[in-house]
Amino acid sequence: MNIKRFNWQTWAGFLLSIFAFLSYFFIFVWFPITRDFPWANLLLFVCAIALLLFGLRRAFAKERSLRSKITASIVSTLGVLVCAMFLFSYFVAGRWLPESRGAPQVGQKAPDFTLTDTKNKQVSLAELLSAPINGQAPKGVLLVFYRGYW
Amino acid sequence: MCNSELRSIEKRLADFSAVGIRPVAISVDTPEVSREFTQKVGYTFTFLSDPNVEAIRRYDLVHSGAGENGHDIARPAEFLVDPSGVVRWVNLTENYWVRAHPEQMLEVAKTLK
Numbered sequence: 001m002n003i004k005r006f007n008w009q010t011w012a013g014f015l016l017s018i019f020a021f022l023s024y025f026f027i028f029v030w031f032p033i034t035r036d037f038p039w040a041n042l043l044l045f046v047c048a049i050a051l052l053l054f055g056l057r058r059a060f061a062k063e064r065s066l067r068s069k070i071t072a073s074i075v076s077t078l079g080v081l082v083c084a085m086f087l088f089s090y091f092v093a094g095r096w097l098p099e100s101r102g103a104p105q106v107g108q109k110a111p112d113f114t115l116t117d118t119k120n121k122q123v124s125l126a127e128l129l130s131a132p133i134n135g136q137a138p139k140g141v142l143l144v145f146y147r148g149y150w
Numbered sequence: 151m152c153n154s155e156l157r158s159i160e161k162r163l164a165d166f167s168a169v170g171i172r173p174v175a176i177s178v179d180t181p182e183v184s185r186e187f188t189q190k191v192g193y194t195f196t197f198l199s200d201p202n203v204e205a206i207r208r209y210d211l212v213h214s215g216a217g218e219n220g221h222d223i224a225r226p227a228e229f230l231v232d233p234s235g236v237v238r239w240v241n242l243t244e245n246y247w248v249r250a251h252p253e254q255m256l257e258v259a260k261t262l263k
Contacts, residue, residue, distance in 0.1 A: 029247070030154045036248045094246040097225045102210030106240055110231040113205035115176065115198035118185040123198060128174055129233050139170030139262045140238065141231045142255055145211050145224040146156060148177040149187040 010055030010072045013048045017079040020044035021086045038090055045083045052076040110143070153191075155226070155249040160193050162252040169259040171230070176200055178223050200224070230255060232262055 024041045028034035034041075052075075058064070059072030104110050114124040128141045159166070159173050166173055174196045179187065184197040200206050206224040217223035228250050230239035239258040241250040 030157070032154070032158060032249070032251050035154060038247070090245075090247055094248075095244060097244065097246060098211070098213050100210045100225060100227065100242050103227065103240065103242060104209060104229065104237045106237055108237050109235050110229060110237050111205070111208040112235070113200075113208060115200050115205055116181050117199070118181050118188055118197050120181050123196070125231070125235070128172060128196070129231065129235060131172075133167050133170055133172055136170060138172050138233060140172070140233065140259060142159075142166070142171050142173045142259075143209075143227075143229040143231060144156065144159065144173060144175045145206065145209065145227040146153065146175060146177050147213070147223050147226065148179045148217065149153065149183060 005068075007055050007058055007068060007072055009051045009058060010075050013051030013053075013055055014075045014079045014082075016044060016048035016051060017082040020048055021082050024086065024090070038086075041086060045086065048079055049083065052079045156193060157191070158252050160191075160195065162256065163195060165252070165256055166259070169256060170262075171255075171259045172196070174198060176205060176224065178203060178206070178217065178221065228255065230258055230262075238262060 020041050023044070024038050028038065028040050055072050056076055059068045110125065112125045114122050117123050125141065129138060132138065156175055159175075163173070172195070175193075176198045177184070178201050179197075179199055180201055181199045184199055187193070188197050198205075203212050203222050203224070206212055206222075209227070209229070211224045211227050212222050213225040214222050216225075226243055226246065226249060228239075228241040229237050232238050238261075239255070243249060
């Protein structure tokens, strides 16, 4: 392959779109500032799509072969699909949560419960609300429900 | 997967203790799984196990079939409960990827007597 003929913009754009996708779930999700709104990833996607466009323009120049035009078109489409997949995961699938209309509201009594801790001990909400913290009566309990470790 | 919220609470644990707030994490994981998880990541606050979604159902947080092999799990949610058992602050996120920040919860905690 002639390195001068190699359409690096197309391939770089494609790889960048994959990085823009994966980096949210493996890197940016760990920092609230890049987790709550994926601006870092959207920025990466903008760069990826710009590269793909440059690659397409290059591939569709008169002197380029039909093969390079087809390759650039397919790779660019895949890159855009990766971007669409990300937008879907964050903006659409991320909102697939139950409404939880019956969840206790501010001012209401929090339902009591007794559950098992990691030492296999039974613990109730009432106990959590009364057991001292650093020798002082607690001012509250912060219940954090999460999906689990998997 | 997305346990960055738990991690951010662990990081601010001293601040939570200072304002008298006890964070408690609840999921369908068994005590064994939670033990492995907390030891591996280094979480030191209380983790409770609700494999039969009893408390999760009482709080209306069941996400049907969203877990592994179609098991019911909890949707993400946070509640700040005062010593009399009354809810003082709730966060039911509309998007799985958006979570409450410890700073936000510490602010609310300061208003509790």
